[in-house]
Amino acid sequence: MNVFLEIKNIKKHFGEGESRVEVLKGIDIEIEKGEFCVLLGPSGSGKSTIINHLLKQNLNLHFSISATSRAPRGTEQNGVEYYFLTPDEFRARIAAGDFLEYEEVYTDKYYGTLKSEVERQLNEGNNVIFDVDVVGGCNIKKFYGDRALSVFIQPPSIAHLRERLEGRGTDAPEVIDSRIAKAEFELGFIPHFDVCIVNDDLATAQAEAVEVIKDFLSKE
Numbered sequence: 001m002n003v004f005l006e007i008k009n010i011k012k013h014f015g016e017g018e019s020r021v022e023v024l025k026g027i028d029i030e031i032e033k034g035e036f037c038v039l040l041g042p043s044g045s046g047k048s049t050i051i052n053h054l055l056k057q058n059l060n061l062h063f064s065i066s067a068t069s070r071a072p073r074g075t076e077q078n079g080v081e082y083y084f085l086t087p088d089e090f091r092a093r094i095a096a097g098d099f100l101e102y103e104e105v106y107t108d109k110y111y112g113t114l115k116s117e118v119e120r121q122l123n124e125g126n127n128v129i130f131d132v133d134v135v136g137g138c139n140i141k142k143f144y145g146d147r148a149l150s151v152f153i154q155p156p157s158i159a160h161l162r163e164r165l166e167g168r169g170t171d172a173p174e175v176i177d178s179r180i181a182k183a184e185f186e187l188g189f190i191p192h193f194d195v196c197i198v199n200d201d202l203a204t205a206q207a208e209a210v211e212v213i214k215d216f217l218s219k220e
Helices: 047-054 087-095 115-123 134-147 158-168 173-192 202-217
Strands: 003-014 021-032 036-040 061-064 066-068 082-084 099-106 109-114 127-132 148-154 195-198
Touching: 036 047, 036 134, 036 202, 047 127, 047 202, 061 115, 066 087, 066 127, 087 099, 087 109, 099 115, 099 134, 109 115, 109 127, 109 134, 115 127, 127 134, 134 148, 134 173, 148 173, 148 202, 158 173, 195 202
Parallel strands: 036 127, 036 148, 061 127, 066 082, 148 195
Antiparallel strands: 003 021, 066 109, 099 109
16 A cells, blocks of 8 residues: 555544543544556547546546646536636746646647646545646656556557547647647657557457556555
8 A cells, every 4th residue: 555644643632631522532544645647649549538437447546637728618617627727827827837737739729737636636545547648648757757657549540530530520620630740749659658558449448448557556
């Protein structure tokens, strides 16, 4: 067990003498230290779908909600899928040093991990799972080292990825072209990750992700 905080023999009383009342006596507290699982991959690779599957597997995994300056899509809600900020609000939080990592992925389109979000999860003894940009994931892996498992979700091909993005029906053609160009760049980072899962069949990719994360979390 990785112990994040251990407190022994906690005592608390009110009053003195005959009116003294013991409310805590000899209480020990242990808070387990959480681990970090970072899933990365191009937009449309299926990483968010795989994360949602992992969160249902009784692994004490809790999603780290990223912040973004992009507009919500569909039924997305603030504080659920993302913390939605305006570009100016995002830049102000950068200046305040509020981010563990961040990147301007496209012009005025920022993504980042708030330190307060990670601290909230750790204080609860949770294992934290991230759905982040490749560069952001590399930064998290570098910061936490062996406490973080980095997993790259790879689409079977660029052509297949384009089909997925077009099938969403949420992005203009020029946005899709930009995402494809970025994906081609991101694929070059695969050798830097602990694990690479090719998502050519969703059920198989989900099962593989569960297996590698179970192995990681069960290590001494």
